Amino acid sequence: MGVYAGPVQDLIDELGRLPGVGPKSAQRIAFHLLKVAKEDALRLSHSIAEARDRVAWCQRCFNVSEGDLCGICTDDRRDATVVCVVEEPRDLVAVEKTQEFRGRYHVLQGAISPIEGIGPDQLRVKELLGRLDGEGVTEVILCTNPNIEGEATAMYIGRLVKPLGVRVTRIASGLPVGGDLEYADELTLGRALEGRRDVD
Amino acid sequence: MRIDRLWLTDFRGYRSAEAGFGPGLTAIVGANGEGKTNLLEAVGYLATLGSFRGAPTEALVRAGADRAVVRGEGVRDGRTLLLEAEIAPGGRSRAQVNRQPLRRARDLLGAVRVTVFSPDDLALVKAGPGERRRYLDDVLVAVHPRNDELRAEVERVLRQRNALLKQAGGRVTAEIEMTLDVWDAKLTTAGEALADARRALVERLAPSLANAYAEVARRGVAVEATYAPPWRAEGLAAALVAARRDELRRGVSLVGPHRDELDLRVEGLPARTHVSQGEQRSLALALRLAAHRVVADVTGSPPVLLLDDVFSELDPDRSDALLAHLPSGQTLLSTAGSLPAGAHPEQVLRVKAGTVIADAG
Ligand SMILES: Nc1ncnc2c1ncn2[C@@H]1O[C@H](COP(=O)(O)OP(=O)(O)O)[C@@H](O)[C@H]1O
Ligand SMILES: [Mg+2]
Ligand SMILES: [Zn+2]
Numbered sequence: 001m002g003v004y005a006g007p008v009q010d011l012i013d014e015l016g017r018l019p020g021v022g023p024k025s026a027q028r029i030a031f032h033l034l035k036v037a038k039e040d041a042l043r044l045s046h047s048i049a050e051a052r053d054r055v056a057w058c059q060r061c062f063n064v065s066e067g068d069l070c071g072i073c074t075d076d077r078r079d080a081t082v083v084c085v086v087e088e089p090r091d092l093v094a095v096e097k098t099q100e101f102r103g104r105y106h107v108l109q110g111a112i113s114p115i116e117g118i119g120p121d122q123l124r125v126k127e128l129l130g131r132l133d134g135e136g137v138t139e140v141i142l143c144t145n146p147n148i149e150g151e152a153t154a155m156y157i158g159r160l161v162k163p164l165g166v167r168v169t170r171i172a173s174g175l176p177v178g179g180d181l182e183y184a185d186e187l188t189l190g191r192a193l194e195g196r197r198d199v200d
Numbered sequence: 201m202r203i204d205r206l207w208l209t210d211f212r213g214y215r216s217a218e219a220g221f222g223p224g225l226t227a228i229v230g231a232n233g234e235g236k237t238n239l240l241e242a243v244g245y246l247a248t249l250g251s252f253r254g255a256p257t258e259a260l261v262r263a264g265a266d267r268a269v270v271r272g273e274g275v276r277d278g279r280t281l282l283l284e285a286e287i288a289p290g291g292r293s294r295a296q297v298n299r300q301p302l303r304r305a306r307d308l309l310g311a312v313r314v315t316v317f318s319p320d321d322l323a324l325v326k327a328g329p330g331e332r333r334r335y336l337d338d339v340l341v342a343v344h345p346r347n348d349e350l351r352a353e354v355e356r357v358l359r360q361r362n363a364l365l366k367q368a369g370g371r372v373t374a375e376i377e378m379t380l381d382v383w384d385a386k387l388t389t390a391g392e393a394l395a396d397a398r399r400a401l402v403e404r405l406a407p408s409l410a411n412a413y414a415e416v417a418r419r420g421v422a423v424e425a426t427y428a429p430p431w432r433a434e435g436l437a438a439a440l441v442a443a444r445r446d447e448l449r450r451g452v453s454l455v456g457p458h459r460d461e462l463d464l465r466v467e468g469l470p471a472r473t474h475v476s477q478g479e480q481r482s483l484a485l486a487l488r489l490a491a492h493r494v495v496a497d498v499t500g501s502p503p504v505l506l507l508d509d510v511f512s513e514l515d516p517d518r519s520d521a522l523l524a525h526l527p528s529g530q531t532l533l534s535t536a537g538s539l540p541a542g543a544h545p546e547q548v549l550r551v552k553a554g555t556v557i558a559d560a561g
Contacts, residue, residue, distance in 0.1 A: 022290065112379065112382070113360065114360050114361075114363035114364035114367060114379075115359055115360055115363045117367070119364075119367075119375065119379060120375055120378075120379060121375065148353060148356050148357060148360070148386065149360070151386070152360070152382045152383065152386055155382045155385060155386075156378065156379065156382045159378065159381070159382070160378075
């Protein structure tokens, strides 16, 4: 139950819904936004509106994109036969930074986690299967997080894709166990990509 | 390993307190509710990043404060160690060793080890199998911190698997089956590794347990400890296949290391149900002593002994026997009454209303 006047409480509630923002931070951010110059606060709301209007999901790989296809999918120097599967767009950015990978991506938009109500149907798994034939994919690299949910997701997809005669590899660990891909340094992540292995 | 000094900030009832411990026996005295157990609990926190009373982390932070800090200075292998743990419920707990922040608080595990004796130890023998599994897993972590990751992995996989079984609500679609297959594979790998570790540990503990029991009870009787998961023969993977229909119907994981039992027997009789309370008490003490010796053996240095008010629950014979067989090394003992006759502390701390004062002397 909110303790502040209507619009203030609405703002706190909205901020509190963002990932990683607890009630205390939500309150702090809300009052910060009320204190700064009005145009500074409105710039944030404008950026949100702009991003929501102009950015959508790439219809092929589900990366963020300004058009129907993202920059990577429209770049014809990229190798269409190798697809790197990641959980989130931020993981794609992390892999790109290594400059080790010249293929295309597929963003699952999450990982299997029954606790959070996420099963294969909530992820872009069917869309991945649909790409394999049409794009002549010969290898799928599973680049999900090296935590329990990421490993389970990799195993699930591996079991679906392998019978289709496509090579399935998993990035080597060497990444911190229990960690998030987006925080790994470029060198570690690059090595992990080099040392990818077949999924059993 | 020993702890020479402890500083507390907003830990339990302590706003700000400091205590020094002797290298041998330190007695912590004070009336009930003054903070004796809290002090031992703080030492235990540095060792396990948890409460030996099983309290949630919120309970460790002083009411009204938003974080607690426990700092300890000690010596290990001839080197000074400064350990610091910050407890922030809801936030991220942090730890430092010699002022170097650790990447994860869990990396503090293994820096200090403790063996705790408490009046609740009788539950090790009398309560359900969960208490005995926790005992084994705690010893595993004390033996090697890597076992903490294994335990956490098994717990996480089980939580995911249980959530899935519950969501399935008895339905069996191809997708649910395939997702369950994946969690089965994960549970099999982690669960068998944990069960293997437990089994190896029990093999090591068993002889030590029989000896300790004879010392405490002053009588040589046959004491057995066995860990034999019912799924062991066929393997966890096959057991999960066999249990699947049942698990889907009941919506919960029915087979695995979370259901196993450490079977304890005295003269062939199940200790939980068939032996006297006196024998159960002796067995509980023996379990702690045996764990202490095994951990000291494997790691090459005896853990710090924390004896929380144990003598209030023991008859004079068992108190004497325990004191006579206490392993050498650092011991912190709390009592609300007088000290047992055989105890000769080199340091006495008086605890009152959130302060700790050392007896001059
Ligand atoms: N989170 C907390 N905040 C404030 N006080 C606490 C907290 N947890 C425990 N206490 C205080 O600690 C007291 C119990 O201390 P404890 O160490 O168990 O006593 P004893 O000396 O009998 O072992 C309680 O009476 C309570 O007042
Ligand atoms: Mg107490
Ligand atoms: Zn794309």
